Amino acid sequence: KAGVTQTPRYLIKTRGQQVTLSCSPISGHRSVSWYQQTPGQGLQFLFEYFSETQRNKGNFPGRFSGRQFSNSRSEMNVSTLELGDSALYLCASSLGLAFGIQYFGAGTRLSVL
Amino acid sequence: AQRVTQPEKLLSVFKGAPVELKCNYSYSGSPELFWYVQYSRQRLQLLLRHISRESIKGFTADLNKGETSFHLKKPFAQEEDSAMYYCALRGETSGSRLTFGEGTQLTVNP
Numbered sequence: 001k002a003g004v005t006q007t008p009r010y011l012i013k014t015r016g017q018q019v020t021l022s023c024s025p026i027s028g029h030r031s032v033s034w035y036q037q038t039p040g041q042g043l044q045f046l047f048e049y050f051s052e053t054q055r056n057k058g059n060f061p062g063r064f065s066g067r068q069f070s071n072s073r074s075e076m077n078v079s080t081l082e083l084g085d086s087a088l089y090l091c092a093s094s095l096g097l098a099f100g101i102q103y104f105g106a107g108t109r110l111s112v113l
Numbered sequence: 114a115q116r117v118t119q120p121e122k123l124l125s126v127f128k129g130a131p132v133e134l135k136c137n138y139s140y141s142g143s144p145e146l147f148w149y150v151q152y153s154r155q156r157l158q159l160l161l162r163h164i165s166r167e168s169i170k171g172f173t174a175d176l177n178k179g180e181t182s183f184h185l186k187k188p189f190a191q192e193e194d195s196a197m198y199y200c201a202l203r204g205e206t207s208g209s210r211l212t213f214g215e216g217t218q219l220t221v222n223p
Binding site: 003035090099 | 149156157158159162199207208209210211212213214215216
């Protein structure tokens with residue numbers, strides 16, 4: 001069974017631009033969560049989607065948004081990029097909401113110049 | 114609010130020595146606790162969860178609700194155990210959301 005797939009693996013953007021990251025969960029998994037990982041703040045929860053609906057949201061500004069499609073694939077979007085958005089963005093999938101193990105993707109490394 | 118604290122950012126032991134990675138949490142309910150591990154150049158992966166009460170790769174962890182701790186232990190460390198270890202908590206009403214500690218970088222020296 002294929003693992004969680006995130007694309008692209010690396011991105012370089014400039015301040016003010018927007019970016020879209022993609023996540024394909026493990027087949028059969030319906031819950032997708034997004035996390036931001038930085039050296040200073042560690043792993044921080046962004047949001048979770050289940051059945052195409054956002055179920056949980058972390059403390060991030062509205063510039064961070066996401067969505068989930070009917071096949072459970074998810075995208076997250078960051079608008080008006082700031083230097084501080086440079087981070088590794090991780091996607092995790094699990095069978096359902098609030099149960100099952102979360103399996104993580106390899107991440108997308110975003111650099112904002 | 115839920116919080117996970119890993120007091121040691123770095124931990125270095127010799128091969129064959131016992132190792133204990135500390136994890137304390139703050140949560141006003143019955144959380145689910147996990148240990149995740151990230152080996153060099155690999156993705157974050159689950160090591161163990163408290164409800165399974167398993168021993169994975171020789172590691173065990175016991176949830177102590179009185180002390181709100183979930184320390185990870187291994188009696189004899191191996192060089193291949195060198196990695197970043199994260200303690201994580203899932204709350205009863207948090208969906209799948211995990212709150213992570215800051216992580217402990219474990220180095221096992223030969």
